[in-house]
Amino acid sequence: MQTIVFAGAGSMAEAIIQGWVNKGVVLPQSIYVMNKSNKLKLQDIANRYGVQVVSDRREVLSKADCVILAMKPKDVVAGMKDIAPLLGEKTAVLSVVAGTSIETIQENLGHRAVARVMPNTSATIGMSASGIAFSDEVAQSLKATFLQLLEAIGVVIEVKEHELHAVTALSGSGPAYLYYLIEAFEQAGMKYGLEQSTIRTLAVQTVAGAAEMLKQTSEEPKALRKKVTSPGGTTAAGIQALKNHHFKETIQACIDDATKRSIELAKE
Ligand SMILES: NC(=O)C1=CN([C@@H]2O[C@H](COP(=O)(O)OP(=O)(O)OC[C@H]3O[C@@H](n4cnc5c(N)ncnc54)[C@H](OP(=O)(O)O)[C@@H]3O)[C@@H](O)[C@H]2O)C=CC1
Numbered sequence: 621m622q623t624i625v626f627a628g629a630g631s632m633a634e635a636i637i638q639g640w641v642n643k644g645v646v647l648p649q650s651i652y653v654m655n656k657s658n659k660l661k662l663q664d665i666a667n668r669y670g671v672q673v674v675s676d677r678r679e680v681l682s683k684a685d686c687v688i689l690a691m692k693p694k695d696v697v698a699g700m701k702d703i704a705p706l707l708g709e710k711t712a713v714l715s716v717v718a719g720t721s722i723e724t725i726q727e728n729l730g731h732r733a734v735a736r737v738m739p740n741t742s743a744t745i746g747m748s749a750s751g752i753a754f755s756d757e758v759a760q761s762l763k764a765t766f767l768q769l770l771e772a773i774g775v776v777i778e779v780k781e782h783e784l785h786a787v788t789a790l791s792g793s794g795p796a797y798l799y800y801l802i803e804a805f806e807q808a809g810m811k812y813g814l815e816q817s818t819i820r821t822l823a824v825q826t827v828a829g830a831a832e833m834l835k836q837t838s839e840e841p842k843a844l845r846k847k848v849t850s851p852g853g854t855t856a857a858g859i860q861a862l863k864n865h866h867f868k869e870t871i872q873a874c875i876d877d878a879t880k881r882s883i884e885l886a887k888e
Pocket residue numbers: 627628629630631632633654655656657658659661690691692693695698699700702716717718738739740741792793
């Protein structure tokens with residue numbers, strides 16, 4: 621793609637740009653950024669990644685191959701109304717916005733090719749876990765291009781559009797749950813006099829090592845868990861405490877409420 625415009629230049633846009641530019645999969649000259657009002661932020665992104673700031677919206681949007689919607693859900697309808705009259709006939713849309721449906725995007729931007737992706741901020745280091753759904757207007761070649769762009773920032777799985785709500789709850793928001801887990805490990809370990817930096821190193825490596833074990837051995841999480849858990853040992857005591865405190869129910873409530881929120885966002 622020659623021209624890709626980010627409509628919205630916040631955390632998620634920056635994570636994707638950083639992933640693409642660092643890997644060299646999209647040339648910085650092909651990437652344009654625009655936002656609502658924060659000009660300093662645009663200049664900062666341009667300085668750091670070598671991308672272009674949109675100055676003449678009509679000129680850039682009319683020739684764009686793809687516009688990436690990367691605004692907050694509450695801003696997206698107003699944002700789409702701003703750009704709708706300026707888009708080229710063939711400009712495709714890739715949306716990272718949680719909740720907003722392909723139907724809503726097409727109502728506002730016309731019946732053009734639309735892909736909805738739910739990445740996560742680990743795109744920054746090429747480690748996103750993304751779910752993607754396509755409108756019927758997306759031709760096979762465009763689909764391949766979108767998948768290639770998303771694969772450059774991590775793993776991508778095609779899902780049905782309605783499944784994106786649960787994908788958002790699991791892997792879109794997922795990094796935050798894991799950061800929260802590390803915060804909790806640190807708080808818990810400090811009670812026993814360990815330095816925060818020591819706990820950080822141990823906890824991060826433990827999470828990364830466990831994830832790699834799942835990837836490299838292809839064993840079931842349950843089987844790997846059993847290998848750690850000696851009868852009558854420390855792990856059994858820890859797991860029992862998690863059960864006593866309704867760990868699985870807590871995770872279910874977390875995914876339920878995040879999924880519900882994604883569905884609500886689609887209606888707002
Ligand atoms: N953060 C995350 O982990 C993830 C976020 N998402 C989705 O990505 C989207 C963006 O989130 P995030 O990057 O965190 O949000 P940010 O608040 O960091 O960024 C939002 C951006 O949208 C811009 N914006 C607002 N209104 C308009 C408009 N009318 N026209 C153009 N730009 C506009 C803002 O500009 P200004 O600063 O000038 O107001 C800002 O640059 C959300 O919809 C979210 O659901 C998806 C997956 C993960």
